[in-house]
Amino acid sequence: NAGVMQNPRHLVRRRGQEARLRCSPMKGHSHVYWYRQLPEEGLKFMVYLQKENIIDESGMPKERFSAEFPKEGPSILRIQQVVRGDSAAYFCASSLGPPRGPNQPQHFGDGTRLSIL
Amino acid sequence: TQLLEQSPQFLSIQEGENLTVYCNSSSVFSSLQWYRQEPGEGPVLLVTVVTGGEVKKLKRLTFQFGDARKDSSLHITAAQTGDTGLYLCAGGSNDYKLSFGAGTTVTVRA
Numbered sequence: 001n002a003g004v005m006q007n008p009r010h011l012v013r014r015r016g017q018e019a020r021l022r023c024s025p026m027k028g029h030s031h032v033y034w035y036r037q038l039p040e041e042g043l044k045f046m047v048y049l050q051k052e053n054i055i056d057e058s059g060m061p062k063e064r065f066s067a068e069f070p071k072e073g074p075s076i077l078r079i080q081q082v083v084r085g086d087s088a089a090y091f092c093a094s095s096l097g098p099p100r101g102p103n104q105p106q107h108f109g110d111g112t113r114l115s116i117l
Numbered sequence: 118t119q120l121l122e123q124s125p126q127f128l129s130i131q132e133g134e135n136l137t138v139y140c141n142s143s144s145v146f147s148s149l150q151w152y153r154q155e156p157g158e159g160p161v162l163l164v165t166v167v168t169g170g171e172v173k174k175l176k177r178l179t180f181q182f183g184d185a186r187k188d189s190s191l192h193i194t195a196a197q198t199g200d201t202g203l204y205l206c207a208g209g210s211n212d213y214k215l216s217f218g219a220g221t222t223v224t225v226r227a
């Protein structure tokens with residue numbers, strides 16, 4: 001399967017711990033996006049990254065959340081000192097090139113379900 | 118924040134019937150996408166519409182983009198049990214910052 005790969009699929013953390021979510025984009029894709037989905041709500045944009053650059057993080061909380069997409073390896077969404085309200089499904093998407101226009105669709109992974117005890 | 122409202126929230130029909138789901142906004146979008154999401158999986162792109170008034174067909178699915186590019190509809194003809202799923206619309210003025218609706222859960226009964 002050459003699609004967007006996210007791991008782990010399920011992650012359980014206690015309040016105050018750190019959560020690290022990984023996303024490997026589709027082969028050849030250098031643009032990555034993270035979204036959060038709460039129960040019965042739509043997906044909410046968090047951050048858009050290209051290799052080694054954060055392009056837009058306007059949807060990401062200013063505290064405790066960070067994202068990176070290094071030159072080598074997967075993109076990482078990191079949540080420090082998790083709280084109950086962080087429980088959600090986190091989805092990563094990737095696109096082939098600059099996301100302008102309909103010919104650069106975003107392809108989604110199957111998400112990481114984060115549960116905070 | 119651009120708000121997309123989808124209706125109905127839930128829809129249950131018998132196999133063979135037709136259905137329509139709607140996606141409405143007060144904002145204009147440069148493009149609008151429809152996705153289908155199965156439980157435990159990520160959204161899968163069905164179609165992208167970009168021109169006001171555009172109609173696209175994908176087998177038994179017909180997608181329409183409103184003339185003013187503020188709304189869209191998805192019509193399924195002769196629904197099958199395999200059409201069961203969560204249908205999401207998403208639009209953006211910046212194409213990467215997609216704004217998603219909350220979705221319509223479609224259940225097709227055998």
